[in-house]
Amino acid sequence: MKILLAEDDPVSSRLLERHLCLLGHDVTIAENGQEAWKILQAENFGLLLTDWLMPRMDGLELVRKIRETDFDRYIYVMMLTSRNSNEDRTRAIEMGVDDFLTKPYSPTEIRIRLQPAIRILQMQEEIAHRTTDLKRSRDDLVDANYQLKKRENLLLEANSVAEWARARFSQLFDGLPVAAFTFDAEGTVFETNKRATKVFNFESHEAFGLKYSQLIGEKFVGEAETAAMQAIFNGLGFEDAPWDDGETHFIVSGYPLVGQGGEISGAIATVIDVTKQRKADLKIQQQADDLLVLNQTLRELSVTDVLTGVPNHRAFKEALGNYVGRFEKGHPFSLVMIDIDHFKLFNDNHGHQAGDEVLRLVGKCLAESVRKSDFVARYGGEEFCLLFGGQEEERSVQLADRVRERVAKIESPYDPITVSMGVAAFSKNYEDAEELIRDADDAMYHAKTEGRNRVIASSTCVGAGSSRRKSA
Numbered sequence: 001m002k003i004l005l006a007e008d009d010p011v012s013s014r015l016l017e018r019h020l021c022l023l024g025h026d027v028t029i030a031e032n033g034q035e036a037w038k039i040l041q042a043e044n045f046g047l048l049l050t051d052w053l054m055p056r057m058d059g060l061e062l063v064r065k066i067r068e069t070d071f072d073r074y075i076y077v078m079m080l081t082s083r084n085s086n087e088d089r090t091r092a093i094e095m096g097v098d099d100f101l102t103k104p105y106s107p108t109e110i111r112i113r114l115q116p117a118i119r120i121l122q123m124q125e126e127i128a129h130r131t132t133d134l135k136r137s138r139d140d141l142v143d144a145n146y147q148l149k150k151r152e153n154l155l156l157e158a159n160s161v162a163e164w165a166r167a168r169f170s171q172l173f174d175g176l177p178v179a180a181f182t183f184d185a186e187g188t189v190f191e192t193n194k195r196a197t198k199v200f201n202f203e204s205h206e207a208f209g210l211k212y213s214q215l216i217g218e219k220f221v222g223e224a225e226t227a228a229m230q231a232i233f234n235g236l237g238f239e240d241a242p243w244d245d246g247e248t249h250f251i252v253s254g255y256p257l258v259g260q261g262g263e264i265s266g267a268i269a270t271v272i273d274v275t276k277q278r279k280a281d282l283k284i285q286q287q288a289d290d291l292l293v294l295n296q297t298l299r300e301l302s303v304t305d306v307l308t309g310v311p312n313h314r315a316f317k318e319a320l321g322n323y324v325g326r327f328e329k330g331h332p333f334s335l336v337m338i339d340i341d342h343f344k345l346f347n348d349n350h351g352h353q354a355g356d357e358v359l360r361l362v363g364k365c366l367a368e369s370v371r372k373s374d375f376v377a378r379y380g381g382e383e384f385c386l387l388f389g390g391q392e393e394e395r396s397v398q399l400a401d402r403v404r405e406r407v408a409k410i411e412s413p414y415d416p417i418t419v420s421m422g423v424a425a426f427s428k429n430y431e432d433a434e435e436l437i438r439d440a441d442d443a444m445y446h447a448k449t450e451g452r453n454r455v456i457a458s459s460t461c462v463g464a465g466s467s468r469r470k471s472a
Contacts, residue, residue: 003020006032006048008051033059037062046073048062048066059081063095080100116287137177138270177195182257183269187229191208221243233264235256252270307359310377319375319387320433327426331389332390338366339448385440407419423440
């Protein structure tokens with residue numbers, strides 16, 4: 001299969017090209033979205049693998065131009081990205097992205113992700129061929145009807161002309177690659193072709209005189225289907241309508257047959273059995289859904305602290321970045337760094353299992369003590385952190401003190417559990433989030449030097465450096 005790869009990172013593009021070539025695909029590389037767009041206009045590609053962020057034209061802009069352009073083929077788009085948020089992926093799907101390949105890539109994931117794309121493109125190509133054959137056959141039928149009318153007007157030997165037309169119609173009709181039958185305004189079937197015999201399990205002489213609902217099956221023909229068939233006799237044909245009985249799936253088209261005087265003398269319907277394709281689509285969708293659930297589970301595991309069940313350090317860094325982004329839109333927030341007092345004594349006096357139990361109890365208490373707009377995570381070791389959304393420093397100190405009091409009330413078979421907390425509110429004076437972490441951390445160690453089991457605001461201990469870490 002011809003694949004266009006749009007990736008501005010030469011190392012990533014060459015690595016991905018190698019994996020694709022090993023799978024037997026013909027790969028063309030574009031260094032940015034604009035180059036990829038020029039190549040797509042000049043060559044035919046079934047599959048586009050595009051990076052999200054690229055110079056000159058990013059991946060979403062490239063997808064938008066593709067979906068707004070009337071190509072003579074469908075281009076399956078797989079987005080290369082490390083973004084995993086539902087908001088980003090939903091926006092990408094709405095723009096026309098079919099699937100995602102998450103960085104970093106593995107050969108197994110590449111092969112699995114390509115399989116649904118290949119099946120879909122193959123089915124689309126098969127349907128396109130069948131549609132072309134059907135339209136060609138329909139054009140032949142229309143041409144036969146036109147030639148019949150023309151010869152009836154020009155030739156004097158009417159019987160010979162009629163015989164020729166019947167032979168021509170029979171040849172074209174029987175040679176159609178899809179099931180076809182003719183019927184009148186009452187719904188009575190007249191001719192059926194060879195393919196119809198296989199699809200409906202009626203010989204031609206058995207089908208003659210039946211209603212088309214009997215021929216196709218009563219479960220397929222409801223009010224909407226009956227109305228569509230009757231509308232043919234008002235000149236309103238239809239194409240590619242889905243009919244099913246819950247088990248079998250047909251694609252049905254209907255066209256009027258025009259008589260010698262230009263009147264509609266009958267109708268012809270074609271039926272394509274797409275049950276196998278539909279089941280394959282459902283299987284592919286189920287596999288995609290299962291993979292989505294698996295990826296979500298893996299995502300949750302990757303950002304959850306196994307011991308305490310609260311988000312881990314990685315999740316905290318992602319959340320902190322989001323809070324900083326919302327701060328730029330007018331949403332203040334504060335960071336609280338938390339350290340369990342005398343944690344080493346729990347391990348020394350009662351064993352490491354006791355230390356683990358204390359960590360679980362504190363993590364559970366913190367998670368139950370914050371609001372939905374807040375965020376709690378294990379920072380590392382015996383340290384936790386809180387993000388209070390929408391709060392300045394003074395209010396955050398009050399909220400943190402309430403949490404501290406709840407921790408002090410934890411029922412434990414070991415020594416009493418207390419925590420020291422440092423609070424820092426983010427402001428435009430910070431160059432980055434790391435400065436906020438350092439200020440909250442310094443305030444926390446200041447709380448430990450002040451006697452522990454207390455909350456200290458960063459603004460009250462300006463100049464207290466991280467050297468307190470050793471003395472605490």
